[in-house]
Amino acid sequence: MRPEGFVAARAAARPFGEVDEIAVLRPSGLGDFIFALPALEALRERYPHARITLLAKGWHRSFLKGRTRLVDEVVALPPIPGVGAPPGHAADEAAIDACVEALRARAFDLAFQFHGGGRYSNPFLLRLGARHSFGLLAPGATPLPHCVPYELWQNERLRLLEVAALADARPVELEPLLPVLPRDRRELGERVELPPQPLAVLSPGATDPRRRWSVARFAAVGDALVEAGAAVAVQGDDSERGLTAAVVAAMRSPALDLGGRLSLDGLAALLARARLLVANDSGPLHLAQAVGTATVGIYWLINLFVSGPPTVTRRRYALSLRQSCPVCGRDNRHQRCEHDVSFVDDVALDEVLTPALALWQQEAARPAAHAPHPAPR
Numbered sequence: 588m589r590p591e592g593f594v595a596a597r598a599a600a601r602p603f604g605e606v607d608e609i610a611v612l613r614p615s616g617l618g619d620f621i622f623a624l625p626a627l628e629a630l631r632e633r634y635p636h637a638r639i640t641l642l643a644k645g646w647h648r649s650f651l652k653g654r655t656r657l658v659d660e661v662v663a664l665p666p667i668p669g670v671g672a673p674p675g676h677a678a679d680e681a682a683i684d685a686c687v688e689a690l691r692a693r694a695f696d697l698a699f700q701f702h703g704g705g706r707y708s709n710p711f712l713l714r715l716g717a718r719h720s721f722g723l724l725a726p727g728a729t730p731l732p733h734c735v736p737y738e739l740w741q742n743e744r745l746r747l748l749e750v751a752a753l754a755d756a757r758p759v760e761l762e763p764l765l766p767v768l769p770r771d772r773r774e775l776g777e778r779v780e781l782p783p784q785p786l787a788v789l790s791p792g793a794t795d796p797r798r799r800w801s802v803a804r805f806a807a808v809g810d811a812l813v814e815a816g817a818a819v820a821v822q823g824d825d826s827e828r829g830l831t832a833a834v835v836a837a838m839r840s841p842a843l844d845l846g847g848r849l850s851l852d853g854l855a856a857l858l859a860r861a862r863l864l865v866a867n868d869s870g871p872l873h874l875a876q877a878v879g880t881a882t883v884g885i886y887w888l889i890n891l892f893v894s895g896p897p898t899v900t901r902r903r904y905a906l907s908l909r910q911s912c913p914v915c916g917r918d919n920r921h922q923r924c925e926h927d928v929s930f931v932d933d934v935a936l937d938e939v940l941t942p943a944l945a946l947w948q949q950e951a952a953r954p955a956a957h958a959p960h961p962a963p964r
Contacts (some may be wrong), residue, residue, distance in 0.1 A: 603697060603719050603754060606634045610690070610698040612642045612712055614664050614671025616794070617851070617870030618894060620647065621877045623701055624763040626747035627657040633756035644671060650851045655765060662690070669707025691716045697754055701747050704728055704737035721753045740892040761897040765877045771856035778848055781860065787817040787947065788858060790866035791834050792827040796927035798867050800885045804936050806837035808865055811940055813840035815947055820845050822857060822871065862950045865943050867931070868894055876902060881950050883943045887930045889920055903942035907931040
C-alpha cells in the first residue's frame with residue numbers, strides 16, 4: 588500500500604545535502620517499535636545508502652540483529668529520565684554524558700525524535716549535534732529545527748511518517764513486515780512441542796491492566812476456536828504466567844500454556860506459525876501483525892486512535908468506549924486514576940468471537956504469504 592496525504596509535509600521539505608549518518612531515537616517497547624517501521628521504511632527508501640542507527644534499548648539490539656535492512660545498528664542507551672528510563676529510576680549522569688559524547692562523535696547528518704512530545708527527548712536529541720534535527724513538539728517542549736505538532740489522539744504510524752516526511756522521506760508501506768529468522772524457529776522447536784493442526788494463539792496480557800480483557804472471555808474464545816478445529820496456545824511473558832495459567836484452567840478444552848516459555852525470538856516464530864492471534868492491545872498483537880498473522884485486537888477508546896491497525900481485511904478489532912473508571916468514575920482519557928481495573932470488559936464476548944471465527948475461516952482459504960528476507964549479515 589502506498590499512502591498519500593502528506594503533501595503539506597513534502598512541500599515543506601528542504602534539501603539536506605549529502606546524508607551518510609541518520610540517528611532515530613525510539614527507546615520504547617515492542618509495540619511502539621512496530622509502529623515506527625513505516626517511518627523507518629520511508630527513511631530507508633529516501634536515503635538508501637545512509638547508515639541508520641536506532642537509539643533504543645538492549646532488547647532492540649538482540650531482537651533486530653540480522654533481522655531487517657531498516658536499521659543498520661542499535662545503540663542501547665543508558666536509562667535516561669523521560670527518554671526510556673523506568674519511572675523513578677535514578678539517572679547516572681556520567682553514563683549519559685559519555686553516551687552523548689560517543690554519539691556526537693558520529694557526526695549525524697539527520698536525527699529524528701520518535702519518542703513522545705519532546706519534553707525530555709527533544710533536549711536530549713539536540714545534545715547529539717546533528718546537522719538537522721526532526722521530531723514532535725508538545726506544548727511547552729523545547730522545539731527542534733523541524734517539528735510536527737504532537738497531538739495525543741493521532742495514529743502513531745501516521746504521526747511518525749509525518750515527522751519523516753519533513754526530511755522528504757515519503758511513505759512506502761503502512762504495514763512493513765519483519766522476517767522470522769532460523770534462530771526464532773529453532774528456539775520455538777526446542778522449547779515447545781506444537782500439535783500438527785492449525786494454531787490459534789491467545790494473548791491475555793498487557794502492560795497496562797486497564798487494557799486487559801477478562802480471563803473468562805478469553806477462555807470462551809479459546810473453546811470456540813478449538814471447536815472450529817484449532818489447537819490453542821495461550822502465551823505471555825514471565826510476569827504473566829499466572830494469567831496464562833488462569834485462561835488455560837478456565838477453558839473446557841485442552842490448551843497449551845506458554846506463559847514465560849519464549850523470548851521475543853521464539854514468540855515471533857510462534858505468531859508466524861499461528862493462523863490467528865486474539866489479544867489485548869499489546870506488543871504481541873503488533874508483533875503478530877508485523878510477521879503477517881491475522882489478528883483480532885481488543886482496544887480501549889484512546890488506544891485505538893493511537894495504535895489501531897491501518898487496514899482491516901486481516902486486522903479486526905473490538906472497541907470499548909469507556910472513558911471513566913468503573914471504580915471511582917474519574918475520566919481517564921488524559922490522566923489516569925490509581926485504579927488498575929479493566930476498561931475493556933465492556934467489550935462483549937460476541938464482539939470478539941464473531942470476527943475471530945470469521946477470520947479463522949477466511950485464513951483457512953488464504954494462500955500462505957511470503958515473508959520478507961532478513962537483513963544480510
